[in-house]
Amino acid sequence: MAAIIADNLVRRFDAFTAVDGISFTVQPGEIFGFLGPNGSGKTVTIKMLCGILPLSGGTAHVDGIDVGQDPDAVRARIGYMSQKFALYDDLTVRENLRFYGMVYDLYGRRLERRMDDIIARINIETYLGRQAGKLSGGWKQRLALGCALLHEPTVLFLDEPTAGIDPVARRQLWDLLFELSGHGITFFVTTHYMDEAERCSHLAYIYYGRIIADGTPAELRRLPGITPERTYRLEITAGEVTAALRQARQIPAVRSATIFGRSIHALVDDACPQDQLTQMLTHSGVKIEEVRTLLPSLEDVFVELSERRQKELEAA
């Protein structure tokens, strides 16, 4: 049984349609990455799935339960971390955990055991007596995650869990998510970071209320048309990369070229195979260190798909 099934979800606010008939399925244990520009309807979708925003149309099942029919049963099985830190600043870490445990009807020994378990898992022993408002961003998010986990939910919704926290804390949080997903918890995560998208086992890309891509990262990179027909992508690492870029752009077969760190990512016509291109570059004085073919990055995929969708919208 799928963990989440969204079937033609619609949400309108007066005349404005924020979510316009989206459908997707998330399997148990997946880390489902939900991406899209700001204002595309990610938060609205999560709220509908969590049963705090009524649907204007369509149906949603979470852990086998129809959200529209029995939102209470859904709430008892899911965890939710909103995009804004929403714990009590004036309560300590331990008090926040205890409160959320009690809200889920955990008391006495069982509550203490669950709390100890969560405290060990999010590794927050040192800060137990500290007020939540005085924690750093990374620790706040770990605590929020801990509170969302207390009642052993099967599905967790995380709305931009890593927005505004430092890279180390970001990495650690993701490591934690992987560990938990290994225990069979399904994650629904929204994010803006492409490196996080790469780590998801399943991605969907929503563009102003419509899903325009859905699949594993590998599938998305191989979508037809992301790399234009009769072209291929190359990563060229070279000394003096800016000079190399200038030279590369003068070759007619190079459709486009951009710098990534010490390398150039180029889109090249099939008519000009890799060997021929390297020769041409070496000829014009570029010291090539390494050349390899490249799949499009997820960013390439999303940019291309967004542009395509935008053209459709303008045409209509």
Added chain:
Amino acid sequence: MNPMLGFRAMVYKEVLHALRDRFALIFAFMMPLFQMVILGFAVDTNVRQVPTAIFDQSGLTSGDGTAGSSASREFIDRLRNADTFHVYKFVHSDAEMNEEMVAGRARVAVKFPPEFARDLLRGETAQVLVLVDGSDSSVAGQAVTVTGQIGLDESLRRLLGEQAARPIEVRPKIMFNPASRSPNFFLPGMVAILLIFVTTMLTAFSVVREKERGTLEQLLVTPVRPLALMLGKITPYFALGVAEVCALLLFMNFVFEVPIHGNPLLLTLLSSCYLFVNLTIGVLISTKANSQAEAMQLAMMIMLPSIFLSGYIFPRDNMPWIFFGLSYLVPATYMVNISRGVILRGAGPAELWLDALVLFVLGVVVLLLAVRRFKSMIV
């Protein structure tokens, strides 16, 4: 599903919030006591030594000339001996009396008409005209003025009461207050108003604050039931309200020496119905308001009718019928009645059960409204 799921969690959390913000808690608790002191003393001093002018025409018919009649002189002596009035001048014409009032030198003028002594002699009802300065338009000023007026009436009545054989009529109507001290009359009613500060105000903010911080949204995703959420929020403030009732009664009794004729325990018990309504009104306000400022405005809108329609300042009997009718919808009306009943008249459960019941029913209705509004915010 258990409709009280999450209740204990909410109480736990609210108590922690209150204890964390101890300063705000103490402040909320002390404010009604301070207000009682300030208003209580203002009332107390204002009905002492009120500058009073006398215009006595009664000598004209009794043959005593402009010095007044023997009947009026007796009355004036009593006024002079009463602490409430300071007779500083005798005037000799309506114009002069008017001028004293307009100039603000006299806050009260007492006029004995020419027929005064004659009517008394004939055994008819004699009238005394009392003018009270009511020009101060600020709310506080009005409160003082009106209670001053009450005190005035009381004193006049007492002075005249001792002369039972002589029917003298003084308007306006006189209120029930055995000790003839206006704090006795004023403070029991004031309790109803002061309690709003630790009930409606506090709960109105507590839900809105969670809305503003986003913690409410987080709570809505948990299985906590709306009824449990609201009752959980109300409970700690209910305890605070009961403590406040006790503190106010002690203050009234020891600082202002207002005797409590009835059973203070009964009063506390009946007040709890009033606390309950006010707390639920606060919760209803917060389901409507989106910011703390908005909650404040709505709470003030509750405050005003409580002050003006409850009978705390203006006697309900003298109200235009529309306000009289509306006053039945104001919880403070019942509380003023309960408080005055127990404190001044020594009333018991037999007289006051209906007021308490009305309050309780109002509370339940408001709570259900709040729960319904709250549910419409979620699925």
